[in-house]
Amino acid sequence: MAGFILKRLVQSVFVMLAVAFLAFSLFTFVGDPISQMTGVETSLQDQARLREELGLNDPFVVQFMRFTGDMLQGDFGYSFRTREPIGAMLLSRLPATLELGVVALVISLVVGIPAGIYTALRPRGLVSQSILIGTLIGVSIPTFVIGILLIFLFGVQLGWLPTFGRGGTVQIGWWRSSLFTGDGWRSLVLPSLTLGLFQLTLTMRLVRAQMMEVMRTDHIRFAIARGVPWRSIRYRHALSNTLIPVITIIGLQFGGVIAFSIVTESVFQWPGMGLLFLESIRFVDIPVMSVYLVVIAFFFVVINLLVDLLYVAIDPRLRVRESA
Amino acid sequence: MFRTTLPTAALALSIALLSATPIAAETFRWAGTTDPQTMDPHAVNAAPVLSFLNNVYEGLVRRGPDMNEEPSLATAWEALPDGAGWRFTLRQGVTFHDGAAFNADDVIFSYQRAASEASDVRSWFASVTDVVRVDDYTVDFLTSAPNPLFPGSIANFLIIDADWAVANGAELPARDAENFATRNANGTGPFVLAARDPGIETRLVPNAGWWDNAAHNVTEAVFTPIGNPATGLAALLSGEIDLISPIPLQDVAQVEGRAGFKVQAGLETRVIVLGFGHDHDTLKYSDETDANPFRDPRVRLAVAQAIDVDTIDRVIMRGAAEPASQLLPAGLSGYSDQHADRPAFDPDGAKTLLAEAGFADGFSFGLMCPNDRYINDEAVCRAVASMLARVGIDAKVNAMPVRGYWDELRAGNFDMYLLGWSPGTFDAEHPIRFLAHSRTERLGTWNFGGYSSARIDALLAPIQQEIDPNARQAMLDEAAGILQDDVAYVPLYTEPLIWAMKDSVNVVQRPDNFFMLRWVSVN
């Protein structure tokens, strides 16, 4: 087990490096930071001097080495646009994204898993069909349209909920949370619904498919034949087998939630990392974009690692295989 | 005596109402699309930054509601003999927000800071050779040549407290890492920076010790950047913010139709023009021809005649724009009234011109266009392409985000392009210097197409130095005429300025799109 973890850790470092490299290389194509950093009247000489000072004339490899070198020493560099230290910038935006992501994920699980089980056990029922079709329509409308519709329905027409931002926040150390004020929660409702809807449908359909699959496997049939009560079959035998692949997907989903929050954050002006990233693209703020991607990669790597470990812990067959 | 009772009562009541107003005003919240990226007045020469900081910092000269120059930290200014420069008499008794007194040392320090290599506004001081302290409240700006427009050109040169900057290690604008002045401010302006959360919100409170009489009744002002136009509009309509600028043109009717909201529309100083690849030997995006038809003035005129600016204005700009004939909007200093007419919309004439130039069968070419820089920029380009297609020339529109746009233009990757130009000095000399002069290291830096006219080049320096207004206007008229005859650019229209706000808010909309809190009142 220790060897397995170690191996995965080493692999993870390579994944991070690869992402950093890709991230960094793609930003050379995004645009010219200098023309975004300087005013209309700035002379070409001054632009050239700034380019030189920022090291943008150095060969790509040199720039990349400097970037990773600094990063390994814990120096994330400074934003081209605001000149702020990027580490602090991202850290201040992290809580907003995480809180939004977690609440969205919780919504998708709390609603998605029971709905998936229900629709699997009563596939022909009217309620099941309505749930399936309802979520299908919901998930077929682009996220940004849904977000703006929710804003106009609940924010403008009904005036129940705030339309943008995080509302009242509470500072706990460096973590700024909107989970401790009523206002903060009200601000969370629309963005987390928007973000959670797609994941909800995915979770539900996955649980449903897996549950139906499991219900017809040999050991369930065997259990039926043995006369095990239905309730026990459904919730002990079938459900436990259903949840293994679901764990993987949920783990991966959290990564997806964080990544997809870019759109949601943009629609709701939610001050998280995704919004920061979009602004950085707009202003060709290469260092911020690169660090953001590495941080996102870090999340994915950690989540994947946890998922794999869980897999091994839950499914004994894999344990045998890994140790072999 | 008893007869005074009623007026006295009314007076007392109105005093009570007046004194109640600031309490009723509470917090004023406004939103724009872009966050000012820094609080440092010399680090970035960009409208969002300068507009915001003009509420916190002040210059020697400031602009009034009609862009007229008026005294600010300088009470008076006069040209030195022989065009050697300008003498500014400074205002006495002014204090910075931290209580420090303002005097000539702050002006000289700010000049050195703003003209340093680390500054992005140093081009304002290109003609300045030295700044001399005459006494505590008198400063001379010496220039290499007579410069009649100098006071107006430094209206956004904001004065920072020397001691404060030095004490906090912000002697120079931040170049790489941030410094203290990136997030903190110490100016003399009507508002004090109370809290700064970059990209999220910035709070200002009134400066109780401001030297001027405050015309506003704001007790606290909060700025929030909202990038998504629909979200911003929703925030206004739901009452969470009091004012937003700009809103999309197509939503004007929606806001006006709602009780409790209004739209304030005006014209900005930005003119949208089409530019050509004058110095390209061939078209870059064409299969039909090896030549560059746009080198022929007849073809350029045909383009101008083929575009129906009125219809673009009516449909795409909802009638809010104003057709333009020159590189600056009508009414600005140096605008040439003799050349106020733009070529009439005449598709048949355009076809004739094309045939005369030998392109009766038309040709295809690439039209470069930003899609997130100007109001409805991409839609305008597509409309232009559609109108040109009707006279037989086929424009392939390539619309891209502005972040990569200037790069492409500098690299010459266009046959025709869309450009918006707002003269930073609000004078006709500005577009000649940047757009019409032949391209050199310092001049013509935004003349991407390489238009070149010996006469225009020769006119620039005299225009910059001429003190006599009539002689100067004559030269500007000549330049405007040359640009029109050559069809160096095709000016399309002046961009509109659209702000939306609650009915209770009263503001002054300045044509440079600067948002001045000192003119805001909330009933």
Place this chain on the structure above:
Amino acid sequence: MPETGKMARLVRSEGVWLFSRSPSAILAAIATVLIVLGALFAPWIAPTNPYDLASFSLFDGLLPPVWADGGDARFLLGTDDQGRDMLSSILYGARLSLSIAAMAMAVALVLGVGLGLAAGYFGGRLDAIVMRIADVQLALPAILTALLIDGISRGILPRALHDDLRVAVITLAIALSLWVNFARTARASVFVERNKDYVQAAIMMGQHPLRIMFRHILPNIVGPLLVIATVDLASAILLEATLSFLGVGLPANAPSLGTLIRIGMQYLLSGEWWILWIPTVFLVVLVVAINLLGDFLRDLFNPGMR
């Protein structure tokens, strides 16, 4: 495994019967077929060619659909801000969106299932490499993949070609952000199936790994793959819309459904509702129909799940 011929006959006969009993499947099939036909034959059906700049005029801009006040009989569904016929734009847009989504799906499916099967079956180093590549891929959200591919193609391809390859770039970007789901599902299922007796038996009988993978394992994971494929075909269409919304999608002069919605978003509140809602409703109907058909097919291929 039973002989394929018999199996196919079984599926066919049962399929027809099941189909006739499922109103949602019938409706979905009708909608899908109509939309696909409309898209396929857009050049012949559409009243105008929205790509031909000379065929429309700004004079006709912002006209509402025929049934609304001020509608014009020439434009059944109204016109957009450029005076383009909405019906034509939608038909051509559907054509573009469907081909992008279908191509992206196909690429993702082949790539993902191939890599996933191989990784799960052979395990070891191959598995580690594939899964790490998948990790890298997952760590780059679709929008970034699109930017990356866009950037690279910009860098290596001649400038003039770049615009023409825009569709290919988007397709590849969407495919690359979708293949991981297939790979992970295929791999996870192989882990489970691999240890089952029938596979072990096949291995012991000395069958070729490829044959085992495609003949024995693949048919057993068609269920989960179909779930993902249907959801993903839908998300491919939506992803293209989202990329367009974020400004890295297709240009406005050759609009896909996503681009039409992006343009329409500007008119959400302005009263010109048809510019947004007609393409949106069209997109939703298309996506829902595809999903419903997917559900139906899945039930059909997995008799035990009925």
